[in-house]
Amino acid sequence: MKSMLQKTIRAIFQLIYPKLCFACSKYPVLQDCSICISCQYKITPTNYHQLADNPVLERFWGRVELQHASSSFEFIKGGLLQNLIHHLKYENRPEVGVELGKMHGSRLVKTEPYNSVDFIIPVPLHAHRKHKRGYNQAAMFAEGLSISMRKTWTGSHLIRTENTQTQTQKSRIGRFENVEKAFEVVSPERLRNKHLLLVDDVITTGATLEACAIKLLEVEGVKVSVVAIALAG
Ligand SMILES: [Zn+2]
Incomplete structure (x- = not known):
């Protein structure tokens, strides 16, 4: 009643x-x-997940071995997607990430190699920053993807141990050195021989995703694919 x-x-x-x-x-x-x-x-899909060669994959060439990498939607400065990402990151609107994930996951799951993903893993935020924002925006996107892809997402196997300095003022090399040692894998035996979909909100230099992927690839038999909401810069 x-x-x-x-x-x-x-x-x-x-x-x-x-x-x-x-x-x-x-x-x-x-x-x-x-x-x-x-x-x-x-909000236009990039359809990069269907392309053997795309700007996101190019960003990781020679840096880390990935099964595939893509971003979901076209990013236009001042455009609709930028408004959504702003709400997701700065206006306490975690549901925006979930909704974008749901929209993209239904397309992603129809394509190789994404259809063979075992776990979806968001790029972790350091506990301090997560506490400040109240949630991890990459995990919200992961949650939306997991609903429409019908795959499990987990935020407990890849953790951030160091609160790195803000990335915006640094070069690509500087950024990588900044994040290289910031991540740790928890219970690696549960990830052995799995195909992991590593997820972030926006790719800029790719340094954070690269550091996370390198860490996950240290686990025996692991394969890593990458997807983000958008590619910027
Ligand atoms: Zn509208």
Whole structure:
């Protein structure tokens, strides 16, 4: 009875103050959604996951051996996706990451080698930063992917042990040296011979993903693929 009343109150509230799409800030969305139908069509998939050669793979050439690497959506400065990523990272909107993951996962799971993934692993945040934001944005994307791919995601096998300095002022080499020793694998025996999908929000230099992949590849028989929401820079 109480929940019925709560639902009614929420519905009335929604009529008076509709929740607006986090991408365009124009159209109302349902309570459980964050992206309006119009924006869902306008946010363009890269389809990099279907290409044997793509700009994300190129970024990792000669650095680390990956099964495949791709980003989900076209990133345009000042565009709809940038608004969404801003909400995900700075406006306490973890559901944006889940929704983008759900949108992309249904496409990803139809393509090799992503269809053979055993576990989805988000790039970890250091505990201090996670505490500050309240959640790990890469884990939210991983959660959305896991729902539509029907694969398990786990945030407990790859952890961040060092809180590295902020990355923005550093060169690619400087960034890699900065993060190289920041990660650790927990219970590696459970990852043995598994195909892992390493997930992040935005790829800039790729240094963080590279350091994580190198760490995971130290486990016997592990294969690593990479996917991010977007490629920037
Ligand atoms: Zn919209």
